[in-house]
Amino acid sequence: EYIKELRDISHLEKKLQKILGIQKVKLVNGVVAAGDLKAEIGRMASKFLQQEIENGDILAVTGGTTLAQIAAEMSYSTEAREVTVVPGRGGLGEDVEIQANTIAAKIAKKIGGTYHLLHIPDNIAEENIYYLTKEPSIKKTLEILKQANILIHGVGTAKNMAKRRGMKKNEIKDLVEAGAVGEAFGFYFNSLGEIIYSTTSVGLNLDDLEATKKVIVVAGGEDKAEAIIAAVSSKYQDILITDEITARKIISLQ
Ligand code: F6P
Numbered sequence: 301e302y303i304k305e306l307r308d309i310s311h312l313e314k315k316l317q318k319i320l321g322i323q324k325v326k327l328v329n330g331v332v333a334a335g336d337l338k339a340e341i342g343r344m345a346s347k348f349l350q351q352e353i354e355n356g357d358i359l360a361v362t363g364g365t366t367l368a369q370i371a372a373e374m375s376y377s378t379e380a381r382e383v384t385v386v387p388g389r390g391g392l393g394e395d396v397e398i399q400a401n402t403i404a405a406k407i408a409k410k411i412g413g414t415y416h417l418l419h420i421p422d423n424i425a426e427e428n429i430y431y432l433t434k435e436p437s438i439k440k441t442l443e444i445l446k447q448a449n450i451l452i453h454g455v456g457t458a459k460n461m462a463k464r465r466g467m468k469k470n471e472i473k474d475l476v477e478a479g480a481v482g483e484a485f486g487f488y489f490n491s492l493g494e495i496i497y498s499t500t501s502v503g504l505n506l507d508d509l510e511a512t513k514k515v516i517v518v519a520g521g522e523d524k525a526e527a528i529i530a531a532v533s534s535k536y537q538d539i540l541i542t543d544e545i546t547a548r549k550i551i552s553l554q
Contacts, residue, residue, distance in 0.1 A: 312547050322533075327547050330544060334521070337520050346373040386404055390419065393466060419438070420438070438502070457523060485504065516538070517531070
């Protein structure tokens, strides 16, 4: 019975790989209670990350509750490692516990590496970005970030993310009416995977993802199925970590 289950899972993973056009899909096995989903995905992703990380790596991370779970599930390394962790973007308007800065620092501590942070105010005016990126500490982090060879990021539904970032009701309505279904990195995607809106912030752009060697996306929950389809493509990501229920939902939407 167990063998059959494993076979089913690997079949499902392959099917999803094909649909999304990405290299690898890893699925948390079985029916997981909604309340445990993030912890299960976090556990799987943290293990995977710990296996993948090598000395010399520069790891970029985004924020969110899923990424926070990954950081929480990681175990402390017994030795110091030459790994640098940086936030992928700054100033996205998240609570401090789930900010990319906080997660980068936590993961660096667990891995036994070092970190550089991006202290950027939320909702910064477009015209101030230029000056901000000339600030020595920000400039340094951005330079390191451009050299990141591994990136791990989350995906959210457009509606939830707009709400979480404090967008006004009518703005959220406009965004949804314009077709936004998914969000990653401050970019809002429609169901065709096109970017239709972006939050003003500093850090990686989607073009940078194409150059990053290994891009891991982590997201689960049936409600995120559409968002995952919108934000995940062979152009940007290499590996998706999610769960069986979400996988089946994505397949059903094809
Ligand atoms: O704001 C950072 C971010 O990574 C978003 O880009 C993404 O949509 C969201 O967090 C995911 O958050 P959660 O894991 O809490 O759903």
